[in-house]
Amino acid sequence: MTGSSSRTEVLRRIRAALGDRPEDVPVPRDYLQEHGDRTPQETADLLAEHLADYRAHVHRAAPADIAGTVARLLADHGSRTAVVPPGLPQEWLSQVAGVEVTTAGADITARELDAIDSVVTGCAVAIAETGTIVLDGSPDQGVRRITLVPDHHVCVVRAPEQVVAAVPQALPRLDPARPLTWISGPSATSDIELDRVEGVHGPRTLDVVLVSAAV
Amino acid sequence: MSGTYLGLPAFPEAARTSTKDAQLRANLTHATHTIRAKRAGAVGELADWQGLRAAGAAIKDHTLRHLDTYLEQLEAAVTAAGGTVHWAVDAADANRIVTELVRATGETEVVKVKSMATQEIGLNDHLRVEGISAYETDLAELIVQLGDDRPSHILVPAIHKNRSQIRDIFRTAMGEWGRPAPDGLSDTPADLAEAARLHLREKFLRAKVGISGANFMVAETGTMVVVESEGNGRMCLTLPETLISVVGIEKVVPTFRDLEVFLQTLPRSSTAERMNPYTSMWTGTTDGDGPRTFHLVLLDNGRTDTLADTEGRPALRCIRCSACLNVCPVYERAGGHAYGSAYPGPIGAILTPQLRGTADALDASLPYASSLCGACYDVCPVAIDIPSILVHLRERVAQGGEVVTAGRRTTIKPAKGHAAERAAMRAALVTLDHPVAWRATQYLAARTRRLHPRRLPTPAGRAWTDRRDLPQVPAGSFRDWWREHEKERAGRTGAPARDTGEKGGAQ
Numbered sequence A: 001m002t003g004s005s006s007r008t009e010v011l012r013r014i015r016a017a018l019g020d021r022p023e024d025v026p027v028p029r030d031y032l033q034e035h036g037d038r039t040p041q042e043t044a045d046l047l048a049e050h051l052a053d054y055r056a057h058v059h060r061a062a063p064a065d066i067a068g069t070v071a072r073l074l075a076d077h078g079s080r081t082a083v084v085p086p087g088l089p090q091e092w093l094s095q096v097a098g099v100e101v102t103t104a105g106a107d108i109t110a111r112e113l114d115a116i117d118s119v120v121t122g123c124a125v126a127i128a129e130t131g132t133i134v135l136d137g138s139p140d141q142g143v144r145r146i147t148l149v150p151d152h153h154v155c156v157v158r159a160p161e162q163v164v165a166a167v168p169q170a171l172p173r174l175d176p177a178r179p180l181t182w183i184s185g186p187s188a189t190s191d192i193e194l195d196r197v198e199g200v201h202g203p204r205t206l207d208v209v210l211v212s213a214a215v
Numbered sequence B: 001m002s003g004t005y006l007g008l009p010a011f012p013e014a015a016r017t018s019t020k021d022a023q024l025r026a027n028l029t030h031a032t033h034t035i036r037a038k039r040a041g042a043v044g045e046l047a048d049w050q051g052l053r054a055a056g057a058a059i060k061d062h063t064l065r066h067l068d069t070y071l072e073q074l075e076a077a078v079t080a081a082g083g084t085v086h087w088a089v090d091a092a093d094a095n096r097i098v099t100e101l102v103r104a105t106g107e108t109e110v111v112k113v114k115s116m117a118t119q120e121i122g123l124n125d126h127l128r129v130e131g132i133s134a135y136e137t138d139l140a141e142l143i144v145q146l147g148d149d150r151p152s153h154i155l156v157p158a159i160h161k162n163r164s165q166i167r168d169i170f171r172t173a174m175g176e177w178g179r180p181a182p183d184g185l186s187d188t189p190a191d192l193a194e195a196a197r198l199h200l201r202e203k204f205l206r207a208k209v210g211i212s213g214a215n216f217m218v219a220e221t222g223t224m225v226v227v228e229s230e231g232n233g234r235m236c237l238t239l240p241e242t243l244i245s246v247v248g249i250e251k252v253v254p255t256f257r258d259l260e261v262f263l264q265t266l267p268r269s270s271t272a273e274r275m276n277p278y279t280s281m282w283t284g285t286t287d288g289d290g291p292r293t294f295h296l297v298l299l300d301n302g303r304t305d306t307l308a309d310t311e312g313r314p315a316l317r318c319i320r321c322s323a324c325l326n327v328c329p330v331y332e333r334a335g336g337h338a339y340g341s342a343y344p345g346p347i348g349a350i351l352t353p354q355l356r357g358t359a360d361a362l363d364a365s366l367p368y369a370s371s372l373c374g375a376c377y378d379v380c381p382v383a384i385d386i387p388s389i390l391v392h393l394r395e396r397v398a399q400g401g402e403v404v405t406a407g408r409r410t411t412i413k414p415a416k417g418h419a420a421e422r423a424a425m426r427a428a429l430v431t432l433d434h435p436v437a438w439r440a441t442q443y444l445a446a447r448t449r450r451l452h453p454r455r456l457p458t459p460a461g462r463a464w465t466d467r468r469d470l471p472q473v474p475a476g477s478f479r480d481w482w483r484e485h486e487k488e489r490a491g492r493t494g495a496p497a498r499d500t501g502e503k504g505g506a507q
């Protein structure tokens, strides 16, 4: 069939198939908006716990310690090169030493990224119940490939303002027009006898710097 | 690489072969039991699970009720965001569209992320004939492709291979497809995953065209959603210049908010995780980030025929989580290959005969590939009453009736001499004779009460009547139920009661 006739035919079939005019169903929205009643502090703790469950490494830090923590994580990983999005707060990198840092423009290629050890970003929102961080391509997070190709991702999450308890609270904070990447632990596979193995194609090490005033 | 299922034996024969394969059965048992227990734990964390399940079912039913409207809305949103939408009536249509789109790029290689829709239409084989190499990039799909095999599980397609078998496949075949396996490759899962990472990375960096499916499409925003674990999905969705997504029309949901239900139920039902490692969402194209060109191919291929069946249409709610496979005693014994399509297990038993019709002996036997124990319904995150649909499809096979095939209303004849039914009863006995499966039939007793019609279906395969009424059949095994059913049917129609295929006679 040609393009437009296929379209016409599929729509015709749908309308014919619904010829019995099935009753419309209301969607019951009485499920919970979050599971449990927690303080912001407890929600941050739950996020840390669930991130760790899926083998992300969580590092609690006070705001003043972000730079020190980022520097230490790059050093501990043995990184010689790192890439950062253009809008990453400069002070986060202020203590990094001995690492060549590239600021990713929109033209950075996957091959260039393949030679880079680490990436440092912020995030859009984090979800405690599922242990998820969501990136939305904002200036402190950058284009999707910079957090995909390097083998080590350092992600800074600010509690309590960026942390929600559950999935239904995360979606209203996100703009679907932006490319969104939901990350729950480092990449993994259970394809071999259902043994979970961390790290197939995405970053094999995910370090989350969880920032809050009360550490 | 064989992606088609033509010429496969009907379920009973295929099941008999695979139930004799001790390695396959041991792998399946280990895998399904492991994931079953984990799933129960993940689901147990959510006190409102039944509410999420009801909401998921209702969102899907509402969408199907207005499917034309939502697809047109989706098309407009994707187009406005810079994508191009194509419509495919059937597999041939979709394969032709994708081939033309790949050709237009001048490329002869594509990278693929696991997609049941493309498996369903046999896209890889079609592309190969057209001179285009399609590289599967999920670890399990890679194992299947390198091993010249077919997937046997929706979620874990290589569930039938154990680690040493996988190592052997990698050692033998990786070099033929690209970067060879490292010397002295061990059979630890970590080493095998590392070998796959190295093998596939050069393909990702080189790829100009990616092909995917999608788990959800949001009508109001045009947003596509792909849920995955390994990161190969992210690679295929973001690194190539051109992205082609082939998606069944039933994958549309009305609003972005609707994802709050499925992003809670899908990961817990499928991989038994609170959330899968990676979920990608994209809307059309974004400057400087990801593919410059995005094509969405909306696939019918029997879905509208399924929609036309008022009893069978809830099968279109399916979000392909595979929970029903992992609890199915028949699947556990028979393995995925016996189902002869991209969709194994209980969902395959109701979806394939609707997508493809029941003219073929294999497809006609699928509705019988079940003990009707009801475990699939209990775990289904969109509450598809699989046992009821199975019974409905059995009626269709046995009695014929009015159906829609390729968009045309036709009347099918009863299966000749009820051949399919008899064959299928033997298939059921392959499993029912087994003690584990037998326990399932005791569970079934409660189910058959619910399933048994108070009023018998008409020869045209009309609705089982209100299932909430408690019917008259006493609790008993499936065979008892079947015998009762047949007696009643005989009494009503004057037709002779059929033999239930007792052990001995059936083997």
Ligand code: SF4
Binding pocket: B269, B317, B318, B319, B320, B321, B322, B323, B324, B325, B347, B376, B379, B380, B381, B382, B383, B384
């Ligand atoms: S039928 Fe239900 S349980 Fe089975 S794969 Fe589909 S959604 Fe999952």
